Amino acid sequence: MSSEIALGIDLGTSYSCVAIASQGPPQVIPNEWGERTHASVVSFLEDGHVLVGNDAKKNIITNAENTIYSAKRLIGRFYFSDEVKKAQAVMPYGIIEGANNSVRLKVRDKIMAVPEVSALVLKEMRVIAETHLGHPVTKAVVTCPAYFNDNQRQATKDAGRIAGLDVLRIINEPTAAALAYGFGKDISQKICVYDLGGGTFDVSILEIGKDVFEVLSTAGDTYLGGDDFDDRIMAWLADDFTKKHGLDLRQNKFCLQMLKEAGERAKIEVGRDGVAEILVPSICQSPEGQVLDLKQRLVADQFNKMVMDLVQRTFKVCDEALQSARLTAADVDAVILVGGPTRLPIVRSSVRHYFQKEPLSDVDPDEVVALGAAIQGAALLNTSAAEYGQASYLLDVTPLTLRVGTVGGFSERIIDKNTPIPIEKSKTFTTSRDGQDRVKIRVYQGESSKVDGCELLGEFEFTGFRVGYRGEVQIQVTFEIDSNGIVNVSATDLESGKKTSTTISLSSGLSEQDLRKAVDDNAGMELASRQRAR
Amino acid sequence: MDAQFLIEVETLAMVLDQLDYYGVLKLDQGAGAADVKAAYYRESRAYHPDRYAAVESAEVREMIGRIYRRINEAYTVLRDDQKRIKYLADVSGPDRLKKLRFTEVEESAVQAEQKRKVEEQFGLTPNGRKFYSAALVEINAQRWEAAERALKGALMYEAGNARFKEALAQVQAELEKTRPKGDYRIK
Structure with a gap:
């Protein structure tokens, strides 16, 4: 039965946590030293070993140039993005440009993609679980901020794969927290999850109807934590x-x-x-x-x-989420606080003031996300949960509007934000030149009608359709957002019904070849923390 | 997963493109927002892909995925009051077979309609808007006669604006109340 366990991993900006829910109630797995949360810090030692977790955090000062922290702030970003510029100014480790505007990290003459570093954190979580359970684990549900875009989700998934994990699902942190709170409680409530993490802020409004967890809306700020x-x-x-x-x-x-x-x-x-x-x-x-x-x-x-304006900024995001859900703060039955900073009295009292309600105190803000991920992991492996009445259904939404670029730097909406996922939508494109044999589209995510204000997901090129006069050939492009919130694009020739071939360029992600290499490299890296003397 | 459910999934996947959104959610056409939500929860419990994530057959998972994506699509359209009205009119009309799925064309039609309504609230012409906002000020101050004059002015520019007419009727009713009762006016 060893393969029938899926870990729930909260891969945080500053701390990570791992949990399981295979037998009985979900529980957090501590490491050998009893620590329940682990710093998302990776330190590369002189002898080639890699140190991850709270021990590595101590090296931020003594081994600053070779110790990577807050990698989540860089995951799935393009090199030219503001966040990368900001990180370069403050991070002691090397942040350099790779192929296709990607971000690479340079440590001890080694150049790595960001998911490779996150993979080492995931690997540490995996090893902690394996040490505790006494057998290997290969499956996991990994969480990410609800407001993560497709690039960031894809990169998180890649990190799991590099760490040798079969990532069953990427789920949103606030959704996971809601699941951990409402699972098995048989309640019908509207709740708000206020998730202030180390680097990101997310808010989700959910309606829980017994076993159904419907996300009504989600909003966030990936630059606030x-x-x-x-x-x-x-x-x-x-x-x-x-x-x-x-x-x-x-x-x-x-x-x-x-x-x-x-x-x-x-x-x-x-x-x-x-x-x-x-x-x-x-x-x-x-x-x-x-x-x-x-x-x-x-x-x-x-x-x-000092921080009042930061706290106030979170409530602007709350306003936005409530408005999208067509609710007011008074309609919310319960408020769940997630993330270390929500322990601050200033945050708690402001939340109390905003919602006119005491936030729930029986939820551990550091562990609740991993617990929810573990519950979801167990559910995904179980085919008969529904028969025992133990099932839970997550009905999540896409946080950002999916767009395609049109002429003059403008974009057109394809799938609105807060649309339930998985979902698909088709759009028909026609050729604009005689004899045109390829169609290129650029896909974006964001809320601006100008493409400059949105995040580029990639450029897709379709070939292999019938060649004809301009306007004659129609290509139907289908945009699909899967349960992970990851976007897939495919196209068919409307007349023949034949699928055209699709190539992606300008993507921030790793190519299949890079990925394979990363998986091999990663397998060779030894985690030094396992050798820490007691 | 039992054989009966499998047959159900196969049939549903096969006829999916011939069903309208009411058929997908197993609803009748008079359904309101609350019914739509209840049906969505019911169908989610039955067809949520997470329930079948561990099913061996990729073919079955693909079918369920396709069904569930359509359930989500149906829910997004039917939960929205404006879109539901437009959709119901579309599938009840002669173009039913072409309108089974709500596309960007319908979406922009709904948006145009909404925009028109909003504009009508405040007036479609600059002069109409000017007179109407003046009328609102007078109504707030309960100066009914001035309000009546302003509204009549607004209606001169936009004779068909339902909102202006409604406001005028209200103001005139108020005016009627303030008029002294009994007939003592000089004849």
Whole structure:
């Protein structure tokens, strides 16, 4: 029965978590040291070993150039995107351009695609589960932010494959959280999942009708998360330090990492105790050779003022989601908080104020997503759940409008956002020149009618249809969004009904060949954490 | 999965292109939004691909996938009041066979209709809008006679605007109330 287990993996920006739901209620699998969440940090050691998890996180300072964190912020992005530019400015590891505008990471003369790094995190999760269970596991359900576009989902799926996992499904984090909350409870409610993660913010409105979990709408901001809260504290600390000593800590990558760590710790402390004492001894040296300490005190009021606009931004997204669902905040029966930053009192009280409701307290914001993924994993492997009345049905939606590029930099809507998936829609294209033997279309996702404001998914070229005079040949292109939220495009010649061949260019993803190579490379990388002495 | 269900799936997959959305969701044509949702949940419980993800036969999974995509498509159209009205008119009309699936053409027709309605609320002509907004101000201040004048002005530019007419009728009813009762006017 060992093959009949599917892991639920929450692949987070800063922390990841793994769970199973094979026997009895779903549960989180801790590693050998009892840790239940694991830093999504990958550190490449000098001896060729790879360290993943909380141990690797310690290396962010000592081995900064060879330690990759927050890779999720870069996954499925083009090299020219703003997020990549932003990351290049602050990340100590090398972010370089690969073929087709893709992003590559450079560590110790090794050049890797982002999914290859995420794969190492997934591999660690897999090893944790295998160590716990005592047998190999090959199947998993992996979560991603609801607001992820096709490129990001595809890359997440690739990461699973590189890690040697058969990814049964990519499910949305808020949906997974709702599933973990409502599974087996036989409730009928409208709920809101407020998911503020390390790097992304998502909100989903769901209607739970016993075993059916219908996502009414989803909205998000892929540039907003706990990291931005840290940044505010960092900026404050650095400005203050500059004022006192005339030195900018942000100029040095080593100091920057220490500053970042101090910022994160201060955020957690101020959230827990209401006040944070920040002390980083000997953070740098003045030009006169004097060793300087970073010493500060941060109180809750001051912190709340720093981040208030970030918190307010989340409610703009909530407004949007409620509006799409045609509901008001008062219609929501329960609010589920997901993600570490939702532990902050400022976030909790703002959520309470917005929804006029106490958010649920019996849900662990760090673990609930992995638990939901595990439940879904178990359901996908089970053919007879429905007969036992244990089934649950996730009716999810696509978060972004699917578009095709038209003339003059404009785009045309094909599938609206918040449409239930899986779904398909066809559109007929005609040739514009006599003797035209190929049709090219560019597919985008986004809410702007201009293609510049949308994310390019790829350019598709159709060939192998009948050649004729212009306007005579009609090609029916079918756009399908599958249950993973991944877009597939195919085309048929309307007259002959024959499928035309399709080639994709300009895609941010890995080619089949690259993927195979990555799978082999990955199998050869040894995880050093397994050898950590007790 | 039993044999009977398999036959059901095969038949449904075969006739899928001849069914309208009401047929896909097993609904009758008088169904409202709540019925549509209930039917969608019922059909999702029966045909959700997750339920059959572990089924061996790729052919069966493909059929179920195709059916479920159509169920989603039917739901997206029928849950929307405007689209449902348009769709019902389409499939009840002579072009029924061509209109079984709601395409971009129908979608833009619905949008044009909605846009027209919104514009009608505030007026289709600049002068109509000007008079109508003036009338709204007067109505708020309960100056019924001025409101009546403004609305009549608006109707001069847009004689067919249903909303203007309705407002005028209301204002005139108010005017009637304020007129002194009894007949003491000089003859």
